[in-house]
Amino acid sequence: MTIMPNSMEGRDMAYQMHPNVNLRKYEKSGGxxxxxxxxxxxxxxxxxxxxxxxxxxxxxxxxxxEKRLAEVAKAQMEKLPYYHTFSYKTHGPSIDLAEMLIKIAPVPMSKVHFTSSGSEANDLAVKMVWYRSNALGKKDKKKIISRIKGYHGVTIASGSLTGLPRNHESFDLPLDRMLHTSCPSYVHFGLEGENEADFTKRILQDLEDLILKEGPDTIAAFWGEPVIGAGGVLVPPDGYWAGVQEILKKYDILLVADEVICGFGRTGKMFACETLGIAPDVLVVSKQISSSYMPLSAILMNDRFYQPIADESDRIGVFGHGYTASGHPVATAVGLENLKIIEERxxxxxxxxxxxxxxxxxxxxxxxxxxxxxxxxxxxxxxxxxxxxxxxxxxxxxxxxxxxxxxxxxxxxxxxxxxxxxxxxxxxxxxxxxxxxxxxxxxxxxxxxx
Missing domain, CATH: 3.90.1150.10 (Aspartate Aminotransferase, domain 1)
Structure with missing residues (x-):
């Protein structure tokens, strides 16, 4: 007969597999x-x-x-604990939160699609980039550029966007459509004798050189966190984001801003895109959208991005994607109340x-x-x-x-x-x-x- 561990720590070691740990070490040490x-x-x-x-x-x-979030969750649980947003159906909390996100977005946006995590949101945004290229008849315009040390999640697509070796090793990542350009961290990658302005000029040239090497007609999008978070809180130098946007515009490449960490006030403005002067086509948000009281994320997209996707769904007959929990009524109700509190206080x-x-x-x-x-x-x-x-x-x-x-x-x-x-x-x-x-x-x- 097996004797089960009595302590909470012992039970955890016995039964639960944890993310982002040395699993063998955890089996011995616990957490x-x-x-x-x-x-x-x-x-x-x-x-x-x-x-x-x-x-x-x-x-x-x-x-x-925060009791207000608990109260909203309880009230929504009692009223409508679950419903989906498939097949021409919806519910009040998802409608209200989508409307609020469009109103507070840092640049004009057209539509919101809800998911449950930052990884999931970035993964879907990748799929939509590819879907859009097909809608426009640009079958070869599928490659995506992100940055070394950037972090965008751990699904197959978002993990490929991520530029950290620990998220690639032994997972057969990244996918071959995913490219990585220089990290905008002067403290880590500045050359001896190179000032910050020269560093910025060099890494912007690295980006343009990569686009030209691969062929601009093959590059669909550039992915970037305004401030790199899980790569070590890496703040880009002055002029970096202005330079990136100039290059992307020159070669007709979409800009996806990942504000999963930066969004909803973390940089002293509602969005880091406002802080750093970024005008994305797609904005990915999560984490602080609900203060993580409920799993929730969202993709905000402008009309330039959305309209070809809508046209393609009309041609095919359906936008063939969806998650059971997309726009979950409890999660979106909590997210809405969370954003109201951020504003009120x-x-x-x-x-x-x-x-x-x-x-x-x-x-x-x-x-x-x-x-x-x-x-x-x-x-x-x-x-x-x-x-x-x-x-x-x-x-x-x-x-x-x-x-x-x-x-x-x-x-x-x-x-x-x-x-x-x-x-x-x-x-x-x-x-x-x-x-x-x-x-x-x-x-x-x-x-x-x-």
Whole structure:
């Protein structure tokens, strides 16, 4: 007879397969079990409190325990717990949320299609790019360009867009239609003696050279996060996005902006496209659209993108795509209420007002002997850690991240950086508390290596 583990941690190790871990290591070590949340804080199964410095996965804008979202979810569950948007049917919450998204979009948009995750949304957007090319009779215009270190999800198509080796290795990705151009991170890819302006000019030339090499008539779209998130919070240099858009316009290439992390206030404006002067054909959003209280994502598209797709569906007889949960009534009701709260409480303004303090705090931490540099925008930032001379890549950032957790702060280590994306409800005092925990963690790691 098998004796089942009694603790929550033991049961998790026994039964659940986790994403983004070393599975064999997890079988031995287990993980942190989070039991509850309140505001910017979460509590583990032993009652320890943590500042959630990553808003979960870049996503819990309103913090944890927002009763209005729970009440809306309950009311919608009781009224209409589920209905679909297939076959000429719909329901009120999806209609209302689509209308709101069109109204607040950073550039004129025509239609909204709902999905349940950022990966799913980017995957569908890829399919629609190909569908549109076929509608226009451009059978060879199917290739898509994204960036090294960019992150767009983990489905077969969105994982191919992603420019991170860990999401490709042993999965037979990327697909051969997916191309990757230079990453716009001067701190990581600037050449010795190259200033930021020259770096920008060089990587823009890399993009144009790739288009010309492959043939402009074969390139359908360019995919990019306004600020690269899961690649390590990489803020593009001045002039980068203006240059990208000039090149895409020159060669009639669509622009898809992935605001899954940046959207709904994270950069101090409702959308990062506004912050950075980007006018996309397609806008992909998720995460903060519902503060991740419900799985929800959306694709916003302009008329230039939508009309050929509509024509093709008319020619064929149907747009042959759909998900069971597309526009789920509970998810869209929660998303609508979430966006109302963001507006009512001026949380976008809160981000803008706290940005200077947040970035200054990161800059101060960058003076620590273990630190290399800092970067950020709005309430999205990273502290680059100096690699250990006797360690493997990423060991130093992992050690600091683990020490932060000991100090009651959850961050995320990516390559040589620890990253921050706190809930947008955070206060000035709580930012100081968060960075105080980082300072203690840095000192602890330094002392352990002395």
């Amino acid at each position: 942190l079990v989070i039991e509850s949340g309140d505001g910017i804080y979460v509590f583990d199964s032993h009652g320890k409190r943590y500042i959630e410095g990553m808003a979960g996965l870049w996503s819990v804008a309103l913090g944890f325990g 001026d949380l976008v303004g809160n981000v803008a007002r706290l940005e200077a303090q947040f970035l200054a705090g990161l800059e101060e931490l960058a003076k620590h002997p273990l630190s290399h540099s800092s970067r950020g925008i709005g309430l999205l930032g990273a502290l680059e850690i100096k690699p250990f001379a006797d360690g493997k890549a990423g060991d130093a950032a992992a050690a600091v991240s683990a020490a932060c957790e000991e100090e009651g702060l959850i961050v995320r280590n990516i390559a040589e950086a620890i990253c921050f994306c706190p809930p947008m409800i955070i206060t000035a005092e709580q930012i100081d508390d968060m960075f105080g925990a980082v300072r203690r963690a840095l000192d602890k790691v330094q002392a352990a290596r002395a």
